[in-house]
Amino acid sequence: MATIVEAPPVAPAAPSSRGGLWGWLTSVDHKKIGIMYGISAFVFFVLGGIEALVIRWQLAVPDGTLVNEEVYNQLFTMHGTTMVFLFVMPVSAAFGNYFMPIMIGARDVAFPRMNALSFWIFISGGIFISSSFFLGGFPDGAWVGYSPLSTQSEVIRMDFWAIGLLILGVASLLGAVNFITTIFTMRAPGMTLFRMPVFVWMQLVVAFLLAFSLPLVTVGLFQVILDRNFGTLFYDAATGGDPILWQHLFWLFGHPEVYILILPAMGIVSEVLPTFSRKPLFGYQFVVFAGAAIGFLGFGVWAHHMFTSGLGPVAETAFGLMTMTIAVPTGIKIFNWVGTMWGGNISFTTPMLFSVGFVAMFTIGGLSGVTHSIVPADTQQHDSYYVVAHFHYVLFGGAVFGVFAGVYYWFGKVFGRMLDETIGKWHYWLMFIGFNLTFAPMHFLGLNGMPRRIATYGDGLGWNYWNFMATVGSFVIALSILVFLYNAVRSYRSGELAGPDPWDGRTLEWTTSSPPADYNFAEVPVVEAIDDFWYKKYGEDEDHLPVRLDTNPLDPSASAPQEEFHVHLPSPSYYPILLAVGIVTLAYGFLWLPVGYLVMAAGLGIMLWAIFGWAMEDIDHPMGDNGHGEGHADDGGGDDAEAELVGTSSEGAE
Amino acid sequence: MAVAHTTSGGLDIRKTAMWSFLASELMFFGALISTFLLYRGRTNGGPDAEELFDIPFTSVSSFVLLMSSLTMVLAHNAWERNDQRQLRLWLLSTAGLGLVFLGGQFYEFSTFVHEGLKLDTSPFGSSFYMLTGFHGAHVAVGVLMLSAMSILSFRVGLTKSRGMNVELVALYWHFVDIVWIVIFTVVYLLQV
Numbered sequence: 056m057a058t059i060v061e062a063p064p065v066a067p068a069a070p071s072s073r074g075g076l077w078g079w080l081t082s083v084d085h086k087k088i089g090i091m092y093g094i095s096a097f098v099f100f101v102l103g104g105i106e107a108l109v110i111r112w113q114l115a116v117p118d119g120t121l122v123n124e125e126v127y128n129q130l131f132t133m134h135g136t137t138m139v140f141l142f143v144m145p146v147s148a149a150f151g152n153y154f155m156p157i158m159i160g161a162r163d164v165a166f167p168r169m170n171a172l173s174f175w176i177f178i179s180g181g182i183f184i185s186s187s188f189f190l191g192g193f194p195d196g197a198w199v200g201y202s203p204l205s206t207q208s209e210v211i212r213m214d215f216w217a218i219g220l221l222i223l224g225v226a227s228l229l230g231a232v233n234f235i236t237t238i239f240t241m242r243a244p245g246m247t248l249f250r251m252p253v254f255v256w257m258q259l260v261v262a263f264l265l266a267f268s269l270p271l272v273t274v275g276l277f278q279v280i281l282d283r284n285f286g287t288l289f290y291d292a293a294t295g296g297d298p299i300l301w302q303h304l305f306w307l308f309g310h311p312e313v314y315i316l317i318l319p320a321m322g323i324v325s326e327v328l329p330t331f332s333r334k335p336l337f338g339y340q341f342v343v344f345a346g347a348a349i350g351f352l353g354f355g356v357w358a359h360h361m362f363t364s365g366l367g368p369v370a371e372t373a374f375g376l377m378t379m380t381i382a383v384p385t386g387i388k389i390f391n392w393v394g395t396m397w398g399g400n401i402s403f404t405t406p407m408l409f410s411v412g413f414v415a416m417f418t419i420g421g422l423s424g425v426t427h428s429i430v431p432a433d434t435q436q437h438d439s440y441y442v443v444a445h446f447h448y449v450l451f452g453g454a455v456f457g458v459f460a461g462v463y464y465w466f467g468k469v470f471g472r473m474l475d476e477t478i479g480k481w482h483y484w485l486m487f488i489g490f491n492l493t494f495a496p497m498h499f500l501g502l503n504g505m506p507r508r509i510a511t512y513g514d515g516l517g518w519n520y521w522n523f524m525a526t527v528g529s530f531v532i533a534l535s536i537l538v539f540l541y542n543a544v545r546s547y548r549s550g551e552l553a554g555p556d557p558w559d560g561r562t563l564e565w566t567t568s569s570p571p572a573d574y575n576f577a578e579v580p581v582v583e584a585i586d587d588f589w590y591k592k593y594g595e596d597e598d599h600l601p602v603r604l605d606t607n608p609l610d611p612s613a614s615a616p617q618e619e620f621h622v623h624l625p626s627p628s629y630y631p632i633l634l635a636v637g638i639v640t641l642a643y644g645f646l647w648l649p650v651g652y653l654v655m656a657a658g659l660g661i662m663l664w665a666i667f668g669w670a671m672e673d674i675d676h677p678m679g680d681n682g683h684g685e686g687h688a689d690d691g692g693g694d695d696a697e698a699e700l701v702g703t704s705s706e707g708a709e
Numbered sequence: 710m711a712v713a714h715t716t717s718g719g720l721d722i723r724k725t726a727m728w729s730f731l732a733s734e735l736m737f738f739g740a741l742i743s744t745f746l747l748y749r750g751r752t753n754g755g756p757d758a759e760e761l762f763d764i765p766f767t768s769v770s771s772f773v774l775l776m777s778s779l780t781m782v783l784a785h786n787a788w789e790r791n792d793q794r795q796l797r798l799w800l801l802s803t804a805g806l807g808l809v810f811l812g813g814q815f816y817e818f819s820t821f822v823h824e825g826l827k828l829d830t831s832p833f834g835s836s837f838y839m840l841t842g843f844h845g846a847h848v849a850v851g852v853l854m855l856s857a858m859s860i861l862s863f864r865v866g867l868t869k870s871r872g873m874n875v876e877l878v879a880l881y882w883h884f885v886d887i888v889w890i891v892i893f894t895v896v897y898l899l900q901v
Contacts, residue, residue: 165722228733236726266729270737274744281839286829288753289744289836295751296832304740670857 081627083167084573088174089153090469095178096146101536102185103137106130108533111493115526117514127510128195129212133185135198136216139316140223141181143454147319148177148230150461151258153469155234157564157571158252160243160580165236167625168669169229175635176226183639184219187212190646197508199305202290202298206282211646217279218642224269224276225638231265234258243563245582249343252562253336256343257322260350261315267354268311275304299364306357314353316450317417318346320457321388324410327460328392330558331407332399333601335586338391345384345391352381362430363437371430378428385421389414404558405479409460412487416452420445423498438508441501447494459486459539466546467553471569475550478542485535492528496521555613561586568613574622577612630669637661727877731884734847738888741843745836745896753831758900761821770813771893774848777806778886781879788875796875797862803882804855807848814845837896844892847885854878 079087110130113119122130152174156164164170187193194216196204205213238259242251278289279301288296329336336342358366358374366374392414401407423445427433436442459482467473501507505518512518553569563580564571566588584590591608593601612620637658644654749758784799818838826834858878 166726228730232726232729232733235729236722239725240720240722262729266733267736270733271740274737274740277839278744278835281828281835287835287839288829288832289748291832294753294831295748296835297747300744300747307740 078627080632081171081629083163083171083625083628083631085152085156085164085167085170086469086571086573086575088170089149089151091174092145092152092177093149095181096142096149099137099141099145099181099185103134103142104533104536106134106137108529110134111526111529113511114522116523117512117516117519119511122510124510125192125195128197128508129193131508132195132197132216133193136184136194136220138450139198139312140220141184143316143450143458144223144227145177145181146458147258147261147316147454148173148227150254150319150323150458150465151230151234151261154465154564155255155258156237156241157567157575158255158562159238159241159246160563160576160582161237161241162575162579162622163625164233165241166233168628168631169233171628171631172634173226173230173233175632176229176638177223179635179639180219180222180226183222183642184215187215187219190215199309200279200301201305202279202282202301203292205279205301206290214280214283214646217276217283218645221273221276221280222638222642224273227265228269231262231269234262235266238262243580243582245587247582249340250582250585250587252322253325253339253342253346254319254322254562257318257325257346260346261318264311264315264318264350264353268308268315271304272308275301275308278304299361302361302364303357306360307354309360310357311350311353313446313449314349316454317457318349320413320454320461321346323457323461323464324392324413326562327406327410327464328395329586330464330560331402331404331410332396333401333559334395334399335561335589336391337394337397338387339585341387342391345387348384349381352377352384356381359427359433362433375428375430379425382421382425382428389418389421404463405474405476405483406460406464406558408480408483409456409463412483413453413456413460416448416456416490420448420450420452423448436501438506439501440497440505440507443507444494444497444501447497451490451494456486459483464558465564466543467550467557468564468567468569468571470547470550471553472546472548472550473553473557474546475542478538478545482535482538482542485531485538489528489531489533489535492531493525494528496525496528500525555609559592561589563588566608566610566613568610572612572620574612574620574624576610577615577620577622578610580610628669628672630665630672634662634665634669637663637665723877724880727880731880734884734888738840738844738891741836741840742891742895745840748832748836749900751832753833755830755834756821756825757833758897761824761826762897762901763817763820764897764901766813767817767893767897770810770817771889773806773813774810774886774889777803777810778883780806781882785875785879793862797859800855800859800862800875804852804859807852807855807882811845811848811852814841840892840896844885844888847888851878851882851885854881 079091082088109122110127113121113127152164152170156162184194191210192212194200194212196208196213196216200213200216205217238251238255242248278287281287282289282291282296288294290296290298290301292298325336325342355377356374358370359378362371362374392410396411403411423441427436427442427445463474463479500518500521503517505512505516505522512522555568556565557569558565563582566580567575580587588608591606592604594604596602637660639658640661641655641658644651644656644658647654780799780802784796784803787793787795787799818841826837828835828838855878858874861874
């Protein structure tokens with residue numbers, strides 16, 4: 056008879072022993088940074104959602120009068136910018152930060168202070184863009200910022216947009232470098248690349264996509280800023296400049312960006328489906344290689360956003376074919392997810408519901424995406440509500456459903472208490488119905504000729520009914536988000552205790568306490584298989600059915616108080632937040648030259664102070680004493696010392 | 710445990726980070742060079758490449774920058790031998806050669822402006838100044854890092870155990886040099 060020593064659920068402690076506001080502001084702990092990413096992303100999600108609700112209210116009936124055209128332009132610009140750059144990207148950074156290191160058996164990322172810097176630059180950039188509301192109005196050139204809308208308007212709104220995106224780009228680039236380095240160099244013993252959870256693989260692909268695509272839009276954004284402020288002629292058609300160049304640079308970034316948004320959600324779903332089907336992921340290597348293939352092909356399809364800009368038949372054919380090709384790896388993934396569920400012992404928990412919803416909704420969005428690869432059809436659909444329907448099916452039905460699958464799956468791990476399942480199912484069904492009610496009609500509206508980005512429409516065009524239904528749907532979505540927020544607050548306070556392994560999970564994060572100790576693992580795990588934790592819990596009988604083994608593969612920290620283990624961790628640092636403040640001060644100064652030169656000088660001063668302090672900082676203050684501090688004693692500064700700290704302690708635990 | 714593979718594959722943490730950053734930089738300069746190639750003939754009535762470029766002069770400053778890669782290698786070699794005197798000498802020579810290059814660029818820019826090519830003269834001018842300007846900024850950052858290294862070397866000595874700093878600066882510096890070889894070929898030699 057197989058019995059198992061179950062660790063009693065430990066009441067959740069504060070996520071870190073160093074609490075308080077100062078503790079959060081100076082934290083370099085990847086888990087705290089992940090939580091901060093997640094919460095700020097949700098704040099921006101609510102802001103972007105309110106913008107969407109105003110848009111839908113305006114469009115509910117013909118000749119809407121809630122807002123005028125000027126405000127409407129600002130609303131859809133900021134809705135897109137906020138949802139893409141300030142919600143989906145940071146929320147996947149949140150999951151990546153919190154779980155990627157734990158899933159590969161590391162105690163932190165490779166460069167903890169740089170990780171904090173990424174977050175603080177992200178939040179400064181987000182506040183910078185959003186603050187335009189109080190300083191002359193939101194940007195109004197659409198989230199794609201096509202020239203001349205971005206370059207020839209006199210007000211500073213699009214400066215806010217361009218500079219804000221530059222700042223956010225720095226944050227993402229630092230994060231990408233950090234993640235690539237962490238995944239390549241910090242894996243636990245035995246955690247070979249092809250034993251990594253698919254979520255980690257997808258984070259790796261995303262990091263490469265960011266590293267290779269961000270610099271392209273950076274160049275474009277600099278050109279917009281130079282055109283607007285220094286009289287350069289990059290996008291001035293009258294003197295030989297070419298606005299189409301912006302479209303190329305933007306979409307060379309923008310299409311990989313689409314995969315940057317969706318791949319982390321695909322990674323989450325690839326973790327959730329096996330757990331609740333109680334089966335390994337079907338075709339692990341196919342899923343991994345399909346993800347990598349999507350990453351590669353994603354750089355070769357950008358011009359399908361530009362089929363109506365006059366590329367010529369050769370380019371249009373080539374990009375049309377490439378776009379059809381990219382459906383292949385995506386299809387592979389969908390079949391693998393279905394194959395994972397096939398014959399599984401499925402339990403329809405809330406994360407599972409969101410994952411199944413993801414697969415279904417993403418498939419619809421993927422199919423309408425394939426219709427865009429057919430150039431003549433795309434010419435009809437271009438800039439119509441059909442496109443809006445398509446990308447909301449992949450980004451809301453895909454990315455957002457995936458994100459909520461992750462939230463319900465991992466909430467207990469992060470906060471120690473489970474989200475309520477009953478309320479969660481209410482949330483899911485409301486969101487599922489509201490989502491389809493909002494966006495499915497947009498297919499019809501688009502095919503009936505309704506263009507996107509119009510502030511209002513006339514009566515008698517045949518668009519009234521579905522527009523009204525879409526507005527009803529959007530408020531159902533809003534209601535579902537309220538249900539979620541209620542669930543989150545309620546469960547955080549008094550939810551059921553999670554314990555280390557509430558879902559009978561497969562990956563390393565479930566071996567740790569909930570929430571994990573500051574150092575994640577008291578003993579660095581040694582990995583022997585894909586889904587290592589599962590195979591340490593279960594063997595097989597002669598019919599290949601899982602049989603629980605008489606072992607306790609949990610990390611020792613899961614059943615003992617944190618203080619019993621002394622693991623050396625990097626010290627907190629306030630230089631990351633200081634550097635971010637310097638950068639954003641510099642950016643604000645730039646907007647109000649010449650007075651702003653003073654502000655810019657202040658910003659530069661703060662930056663220099665932060666960089667100098669960073670380089671010289673003595674990061675060798677052990678949090679508690681420990682037996683293995685020798686590997687880093689002589690370093691005066693620099694991130695490798697931090698990395699060594701983590702590396703050294705893992706050696707000590709082997 | 711028998712399965713305790715080395716999972717890092719022997720990669721150095723800081724070098725992995727620097728290489729991925731440089732890969733990103735490659736795309737940055739790729740986009741800048743592409744912009745220049747698109748706009749090279751769009752002079753908007755202003756001077757064109759053939760009227761402006763002084764190939765012998767730019768060849769000399771390119772040679773200076775290439776030699777700085779040699780001194781950087783010598784600095785790296787001295788660092789590996791833990792020879793602080795030689796290290797300082799070659800770090801400062803590299804920074805000095807970088808400054809000479811920047812001086813040449815400053816002279817070149819002021820000459821071009823004098824001859825009628827400004828940022829706002831033509832798309833050709835905008836893209837030329839943006840590309841070479843960003844390259845110059847990268848050289849300037851490199852000079853700052855080299856100077857910081859030299860100061861550290863005077864103050865505390867840069868031993869091998871003191872992190873990867875010299876090697877990282879060297880990677881960056883060589884990258885900036887290689888980019889210049891491409892710029893010199895594509896922007897200067899192929900346009901006249």
